[in-house]
Amino acid sequence: MVDDRSNMGDMKSNDTRNHIIQVGAGLITQKGFGATGLNAVLTTCGVPKGSFYYYFSSKNDFGLAVIDTFAEEYDAKLDRILTDKTRSCIERLQAYFATGLETMTLCEYKEGCLIGNLGQELAGQNEIFRTRLDTVFTAWEKKFALCLAEAQANGDINPGLDPIDAASFLLSGWEGAILRSKVLKSTEPMERFIRVFFEHCLRCG
Amino acid sequence: MVDDRSNMGDMKSNDTRNHIIQVGAGLITQKGFGATGLNAVLTTCGVPKGSFYYYFSSKNDFGLAVIDTFAEEYDAKLDRILTDKTRSCIERLQAYFATGLETMTLCEYKEGCLIGNLGQELAGQNEIFRTRLDTVFTAWEKKFALCLAEAQANGDINPGLDPIDAASFLLSGWEGAILRSKVLKSTEPMERFIRVFFEHCLRCG
Secondary structure, three states: OOOHHHHHHHHHHHHHHHHHHHHHHHHHHHHOOOOOOHHHHHHHHOOOHHHHHHHOOOHHHHHHHHHHHHHHHHHHHHHHHHOOOOOOHHHHHHHHHHHHHHHHHHOOOOOOOHHHHHHHHHOOOOHHHHHHHHHHHHHHHHHHHHHHHHHHHOOOOOOOOOHHHHHHHHHHHHHHHHHHHHHHOOOHHHHHHHHHHHHHHHOOO | OOOHHHHHHHHHHHHHHHHHHHHHHHHHHHHOOOOOOHHHHHHHHOOOHHHHHHHOOOHHHHHHHHHHHHHHHHHHHHHHHHOOOOOOHHHHHHHHHHHHHHHHHHOOOOOOOHHHHHHHHHOOOOHHHHHHHHHHHHHHHHHHHHHHHHHHHOOOOOOOOOHHHHHHHHHHHHHHHHHHHHHHOOOHHHHHHHHHHHHHHHOOO
């Protein structure tokens, strides 16, 4: 039989760990992994500095937990949008891009994509981070490819496109457009990407 | 009349400054601006640590000089490729992408684009860097737009494309494809980008 008190203790411990991850994700997205100090994360969380190693074995372990948690939440969001049977595949893709535009405006162009940012910063230097980030990107591409293949099967988009090529193209283009928008401080590059992608690649504009 | 000896001194000083910039550019592209220590740059250059402030007023001043020097060299490369009258506009764009594939393979997927990397790292945090990086990206887009407009005037590409939209799309997509290739450790995303861009956007594949 489960001891209620220790169970409560575990829940509290999980809540604190999750709080550190969420705060960490925000700071890492803004400043990068290297520039995010653990003390700043813990101070923002109101967690005693000495207790970090109770939750994580190292800064890298913490960084990987941030990636895993973000990926889990983003996967659920992508599934919700890209398999929404009340909408056409084109409308689902439009809804996905609309959330990106909204997020970029809300953060005032200061953040961008956590996975893209970490890929830029760490992929060339750390194989464990690189493979973990690659797994996240690959999973996203698969979800986009399924949605594009469904659109194609329904006759809604350019029949000559290879859905896997197009999904890779969508992810690359969108990540690049987010970077360009961050540097321009305007959603214009994201809007141009969406326009060209729908009108000229998918040919459904 | 110019004093020859002081002239020689200026030349040597310029050579040293340029050497620090070139070494710095390599380290910054690999590790990022924040993670690049001035001591590492100077040690690699064989320049005494104390003399950094003879050449640059601050680390930011050095970072901006790295951007300016890189942009000047890259602009010259883009001009050489994109206005090469011995080739069609399509061939020029193909030649440009080919240099990117070659660079990515040569660095073993560890670097990517200096301007893209710095944009990801600094645009949200430092307005001086953001505007400087934006000026570089904007200049590249203009060169791509001119080449695409010439291709369109010659009847070589999709007449429905807006060259300015397409140039922004090209830059975003290529920057994102470089990032994705770095994370995958393969040029496949860059190759998929090129294939979809020529066949389905420009419609000249």
